[in-house]
Each structure stands twice: as structure tokens, then as C-alpha cells.
Amino acid sequence: MLGQKLTDDEMRVIKHPAVELYTHVTFKTIQAGALLGMVVIAPVFRLAAGPHTLLVIKETALRYGRNGAIIGIPLGPLMTYAKATSGEGINDDGMFDRAYRLRYEIK
Numbered sequence: 001m002l003g004q005k006l007t008d009d010e011m012r013v014i015k016h017p018a019v020e021l022y023t024h025v026t027f028k029t030i031q032a033g034a035l036l037g038m039v040v041i042a043p044v045f046r047l048a049a050g051p052h053t054l055l056v057i058k059e060t061a062l063r064y065g066r067n068g069a070i071i072g073i074p075l076g077p078l079m080t081y082a083k084a085t086s087g088e089g090i091n092d093d094g095m096f097d098r099a100y101r102l103r104y105e106i107k
Contacts, residue, residue, distance in 0.1 A: 011100075011103050011104070012100070014096055014099045014100060014103070017092075017095040017096040017098070017099035017100075018084075018095050018099075020099040020102065021080060021098050021099050021102070022077050022080050024102050025076045025077070025079060025080045026072070026073065026076030026077055026080075027076070028076070029072035029073075029075045029076035029079065030069045030072035030073060030076065031072070032068075032072060033067075033068030033070075033071045033072035033075070034065045034066070034068045034069040034072070035065075035068070036068055037064035037065040037066070037067055037068025038061045038062070038064060038065035039061075041064050041068070042057070042060045042061040042063070042064035042065070043057065043060075043061065045060065045064070046060045046061075
């Protein structure tokens with residue numbers, strides 16, 4: 001996690017799998033929010049409501065990207081909690097399995 005070098009034995013020891021899963025999902029929602037804000041929402045908004053200069057489009061993209069990232073911060077834990085508690089949910093073994101798969105990048 002976060003660029004640490006671990007042996008295979010250390011990789012198998014996951015003390016807090018829920019924390020790893022929540023952290024992973026939060027990072028991904030931050031990335032997705034920033035990307036959608038900058039690449040999709042800002043250009044569409046700016047094209048619909050001028051002006052259409054490159055400087056204004058860039059400023060709008062940065063602002064919407066920042067706002068998308070900020071929205072992703074609380075959205076990540078909320079999404080993980082909703083998935084963990086809905087329907088069948090995710091039990092402790094499921095949390096461990098997903099954290100293990102994330103460490104080894106198994107899809």
C-alpha cells in the first residue's frame with residue numbers, strides 16, 4: 001500500500017482489511033470525481049454557457065476537477081459502507097479477500 005515494499009509473507013498479513021478497502025475506494029472516487037469534473041462536466045458546461053476562450057475553459061476545468069475531487073472524499077466511504085451493508089453485504093472474509101486482491105492487483 002502506498003508504494004511500500006513487502007515480502008510475500010508480509011503481503012498475506014492484513015491487519016485492517018476494511019481500512020485498506022475504504023482507503024482504496026476513497027482514492028478511486030477522488031480520482032474519478034476529478035477526472036469527470038475536468039474532462040466531461042467542465043467542457044460541457046462551458047460550451048453550453050460561454051465564453052469559449054481557452055483560458056476560461058482551462059479555469060473551469062480546474063475548478064470542476066477540484067470540486068469533483070472534494071466530492072469524492074466523502075463519497076468513497078459512503079459507497080463502501082453502502083455496499084458492505086446492502087443485500088448480502090461484505091462479511092469479514094469478503095473484506096479480507098478484497099484487500100488481498102487489491103494488494104496483488106487480482107481482478
